[in-house]
Amino acid sequence: MKNIRWIPLTACALIAFGMGSAHAQGSEAASVPASVSAAAPLTPKEMRKANRQLAKAVRRALVKVKGLDSSNVIVVAKSGHILLGGSVPEADQIGLVVSAAQSVQGVSAVQNSLTIKAQGQ
Numbered sequence: 001m002k003n004i005r006w007i008p009l010t011a012c013a014l015i016a017f018g019m020g021s022a023h024a025q026g027s028e029a030a031s032v033p034a035s036v037s038a039a040a041p042l043t044p045k046e047m048r049k050a051n052r053q054l055a056k057a058v059r060r061a062l063v064k065v066k067g068l069d070s071s072n073v074i075v076v077a078k079s080g081h082i083l084l085g086g087s088v089p090e091a092d093q094i095g096l097v098v099s100a101a102q103s104v105q106g107v108s109a110v111q112n113s114l115t116i117k118a119q120g121q
Contacts (some may be wrong), residue, residue: 051077054106058082061100068096073114075101080108087117 042050055077057077062070074085082101094114101110 023089047079051079054080054082054104057100058101058104058107061104062097065096068093068100070097070106072117073097078104080106082107082110083113084110087115089119091116 001105011110015071048093055075058075058077059070059073062068062073062075069089072086076083076085082104084101094116097114098110098112101107
């Protein structure tokens, strides 16, 4: 009977150990919030919060760029990687969006999936 209690506990410990080693392989230290220790593995809830904060920081950086219409730009963050989607009205604005996203602290990579779409289309 006592062995039955240890099975779920052992399974949880093995899963937590496996998740901790997966985080240690990448360079997620830059995307980790300052309130979380670098040695402690992030829980899924903490990772989602860090991703939301990073995406918000990128959107703030886009709004500050003069001459950039970022109203149709979608920003998705995952472990320091940024995916840019949506559209911009002119081709030269794609470079502005990518460089602004790369300048944000905590961004390790930017994937550009932006399209050019004139306003009103």
